Amino acid sequence: MTATAPPPALTARALNRATLTRQSLLARQPVAVEEAVRRAVALQAQQPGSPYVALWNRVAGFDPADLDAAIEGFRLVRSTLMRITLHLVHADDYRPFREAVEPTLRGSRLRDRRFTGTGITPDGADALLPRLLAYADRSRTGEELRLRAEELWGGGSLTPAAGRMLRQYAPLWHVPSGPPWQYAASPGFVASGPAPVPTAPEAAAGGLEVLAARYLAGFGPASAADLGQFGLVQRGRARAALDALVAKDAAEVLASPDGTVLYDLPGAARPDGEVPAPPRLMAMWDSTLLAYADRGRIVPAAYRRHVIRVNGDVLPTLLVDGYVAGVWRPVEGGIEAAAFHPLPAGEWAGLAAEAASLGRLLADRDPRVYGRYDHWWAKGLPAAETRLLPR
Numbered sequence: 456m457t458a459t460a461p462p463p464a465l466t467a468r469a470l471n472r473a474t475l476t477r478q479s480l481l482a483r484q485p486v487a488v489e490e491a492v493r494r495a496v497a498l499q500a501q502q503p504g505s506p507y508v509a510l511w512n513r514v515a516g517f518d519p520a521d522l523d524a525a526i527e528g529f530r531l532v533r534s535t536l537m538r539i540t541l542h543l544v545h546a547d548d549y550r551p552f553r554e555a556v557e558p559t560l561r562g563s564r565l566r567d568r569r570f571t572g573t574g575i576t577p578d579g580a581d582a583l584l585p586r587l588l589a590y591a592d593r594s595r596t597g598e599e600l601r602l603r604a605e606e607l608w609g610g611g612s613l614t615p616a617a618g619r620m621l622r623q624y625a626p627l628w629h630v631p632s633g634p635p636w637q638y639a640a641s642p643g644f645v646a647s648g649p650a651p652v653p654t655a656p657e658a659a660a661g662g663l664e665v666l667a668a669r670y671l672a673g674f675g676p677a678s679a680a681d682l683g684q685f686g687l688v689q690r691g692r693a694r695a696a697l698d699a700l701v702a703k704d705a706a707e708v709l710a711s712p713d714g715t716v717l718y719d720l721p722g723a724a725r726p727d728g729e730v731p732a733p734p735r736l737m738a739m740w741d742s743t744l745l746a747y748a749d750r751g752r753i754v755p756a757a758y759r760r761h762v763i764r765v766n767g768d769v770l771p772t773l774l775v776d777g778y779v780a781g782v783w784r785p786v787e788g789g790i791e792a793a794a795f796h797p798l799p800a801g802e803w804a805g806l807a808a809e810a811a812s813l814g815r816l817l818a819d820r821d822p823r824v825y826g827r828y829d830h831w832w833a834k835g836l837p838a839a840e841t842r843l844l845p846r
Contacts, residue, residue, distance in 0.1 A: 596644075697718045736809050790810035
């Protein structure tokens, strides 16, 4: 019997560079915004300005009007998806992604005490959902959907919290409201299709296999735990989807520096770990910081708690040599950059050039895009050096 050779191991820096190149962060790419979102897999979007900053980091000559148009035309759509969080995805990806995370959404929303406490059961929600989606054939407010669901249920009052749980579970897209960032604090909602997403296990498994392949394209090489973290799906389901890809020769097995089994697409780009990485000013909740069980691929362990706050806020970060090196925020006169360790003059020059470009983007939209999060700075951050980078 011939012994099977162990999978080749990758260095930590090679894994970092693989992520950066898949996410178009080693060099901005001359692609349309729809393709850029597909390459990134999904853009976390509970802060409406973040997809704009994320694509500015990834697309050569990024024009925010192109993103406006894609959102207005529902070519890119915002909905509750991975990690039970709002994401902006390509419309063609919505249904398989939604199927992949169906069990998670169902359990977290329809079995939440704020929902079941009103007396409505998951089966009761299933019964009314088709008619609720039919009602959402045009833009409806959250309150209109709550009242309609209450009417369809006929079992008593549906609390605002229960209405929100149902709305987050239902396959609904947010309706754009116009500049500066297309989505208002209280958006309208429209059905993504005429029928609810299937809840059968085979539908969820098929969707997860699609998500797994797309995830590897955007974030590989990665482990089953990484895919589980990205989608907030059970690790066993994640491993089964990845193994199914391997069985079809649609994925291959590699190894991390510590021997963890990793999966990747055959022939996918994996540049050398010493390839230079330019500085970047990353958006709040940028997916690269949240896509792995081991955040150390991008976020040094010593900085994690400073960047990912106790309530889940993920601050806008400085990326230097491919790793988080500090945080930034827009202030009067420019971009305030706080580095967690001393940076060479060349890196500061690169960050200043990025800040000038970002400043032009923000000036036409909302110069204080992340102003509501200033309280994290007021509470103190361990900056070794802080500079104002002019717009």
